[in-house]
Amino acid sequence: MPTKVYKALADPTRRKILQLLRERTMTAGEIAEHFTSAKPTLSRHFSVLREADLIQGDKQANTIIYRLNISVLEEALLSMMETFKIERRGNQDEDRKQSDQSE
Amino acid sequence: MPTKVYKALADPTRRKILQLLRERTMTAGEIAEHFTSAKPTLSRHFSVLREADLIQGDKQANTIIYRLNISVLEEALLSMMETFKIERRGNQDEDRKQSDQSE
DNA sequence: TCTATATTTAGCTAAATAGCTAAATATAGA
């Protein structure tokens, strides 16, 4: 996984944006309502997340609707688990380690 | 999961240190041999990882033996999965709870 | 005690980052 993704995740505001978009798509303005930072500040956060391919913006009229690239986020976190050889609980395939740890 | 952990993971050198320690404990000097950066630079990376509680150093004579806090890393990544409601492959249910808290 | 070794701390610089305001861009609608 590229460092861009790790860096994108390192900021609390950006993590919260991702969490918001986990629930539904939102316009830039709607997202901004959840924060106290100025809109240009949020806008730059969007661009960091876009660069990491974690979100995607669709221009509709004069608003931009952002949505989470859920598969990218998913792949990123799974690859992080693999990077550090952390087992995914409840799934022992392909990780030749202790199989059971259950919850 | 605290931002400290996310930030600690955001640097490639630190990720590599964690990967090295995933295999076995190593002295600060041994770890440093795997990198081209100066030792004081590595030392600061160790301290960032220590602050995040991802590694732990044991002083033995005049060397320091570092080891990975595997359970902390494991919990961190699993909590990251939960933060973003990413399902663990091979287990779709049981994720109906949320334990969000990015800060 | 003196010296060598391992590591960290101090103190610096350069680059990256997050925040701001003001200006630019694009679109919808009167």
Added chain:
DNA sequence: TCTATATTTAGCTATTTAGCTAAATATAGA
């Protein structure tokens, strides 16, 4: 065309971060 709205870009500042060298600290052993 003119105005209002939504968003980004430009340009600035302050803070953080990663790198460096030199100095400090701690320990082992001659």
